[in-house]
Amino acid sequence: MTTYTFRLYVTGHTERSKAAEVNLRFLCDSFVSGAYEIEIVDVAERPCLAEEGRVLATPTVDRLAPLPPRRVIGDLSDHDRAAFALGFPGTDEVSPERWGR
């Protein structure tokens, strides 16, 4: 089974950072339960990684695997659109408008 690897860039321990993490974990549990890894990078603490990843906005989610890489910015509060944008299995072919929960 393919492992989904994400890196979540956030700034500090804010509501928004927390929301992004919660939303990302919820999506992973819903779509790829047990087969995912999430690395959380606080850009305030590790600015080099933000520089390397050319991150401007936080939160930013990078899907590192499977390839191709994908990037979404925001706290992922709209689960439907977030799942589509991150390319979770079963969301690829369908537009987010028609894709129901």
Place this chain on the structure above:
Amino acid sequence: MTGSDAIERMPTGINGFDQVALGGLPARRSTLVSGTTGSGKTLFAVEFLAHGIMLFDQPGVFVTFEETSAHIRRNSASLGFSIEQWESQGKWAFVDASAGTGEDAPAVGSYDFGGLVSRIKHAVRQTGARRVALDSLGAIFTRFSDFRTIRHELFQIAFALETLGVTSVLTAERPEEYDGVTRYGVEEFVFDNVIILRNVLRQERRSRTVEIVKFRGAAHRTGEWLFTIAPEEGIVVVPMAFLLSPAGASLVRVSSGSAELDTMCGGGFYQDATVLITGPTGTGKTLAGLRFVASGVEAGERCVLRTFDESREQLFRDAAGWGMDLRAMEGSGLLRIMSDYPEVASLEDHFLQLRRTIDEFAPGRLVVDTLSALERVVSPRSLLDFVLALGAIVRRKEITTLFTSTPTGRLTPSGAQAIVMEIADFADVSILLQYLEHEGEIQRAIAVLRARGSTHDHSIRRVTVDGTGMHIGERLRGSTHILTARPTPVSMWGPVESEEGTQG
């Protein structure tokens, strides 16, 4: 204003700008530099950092949103900025936020620019930067479309920069000249310090100006200031008369080239004097200029003759007719003649060219013949800038300078008279040449209207011109009413009747 200006300044090092800004940008604050495409925003930002390193050894961080860092390195090399070298020395760091990977990342939910801010902070800490440039904010607007977020985040960025204690320049796009400060109308409300760069067509000439719209609590000069982008110097703001530090007045006298005129002026011109000779075409202004130059060369002084009116050949011929060999003077290395018609370049470029010649050649005398020719291509206000800026340089360097001018035959726009009056006021010595009718003949007359710091001859004297030059003769009595018709600077420069015919 409460006494002295308490806001500390950070000089930009940009040629002429700091004089307009009365010392520089407000230190440890952010300044928005707004302009249309091609107005020189990026150059302003690059120069702000580069001069910081070169003049003050202050490291800088350049945040680029639009052009790639490679592009900026390459473009800056032609100005002699070796960014790569500074990068290796840890004096310059890029934060490359240009559209690369993830440029089209979709946004789901709310976000902030925390990534950008932490990258900037990181770069500032690593280099110990005192200056930060962000170029240009417009690019964030196109990539991140939520206006409220952007406005809020601009505040955050500005706040973060001020917390870091750096002085920063942020550039922004303007869609059109004279239509709002910025494209989105948001940026200018976030920043307390706003500068606009313009690039407009005026009187069929492209003209660049810089204007300080606001500086929080800090004094600055108002209005638009001409600038040019010179290939090797970058931005050059044409400065004005008040740029000069009032130097001590010279007590040395130099000859005008005519013993009689010297006597009229109380013993020649002071070495640091600016002389204005006004008169209709044919009264002998060019001749006076040539005599002035010739006597300088005879005295072993270097002289620059800048004519806007005639070609070199015409000038050589005229001079030969009065017994002066300009070619030989040039050959001696003491004379440099610059002859271009005003139309070949912008006024700023003419100014720069003259300034460069003055720097290189270090003349003791300068003649500009005639200012009136420049009126064909620029507004009176710009001409005043030109005269004042040049005047500031020649006074400081104690270059005796003679300007000639013709009263224009055209109707002068309202407001322009005040300006020509200012030019006349600026001169230390003001000499009037005029035609007059005398006993059924057209004759020429000369009068010294002013010779600052000297007791001068107040009489109106007859002038004759022959193959050996100009001769000032006896005092004209009983015919002064002819000159009093318009002897003041205002009417000299103002509209006059067609009796003078067309001007050369």
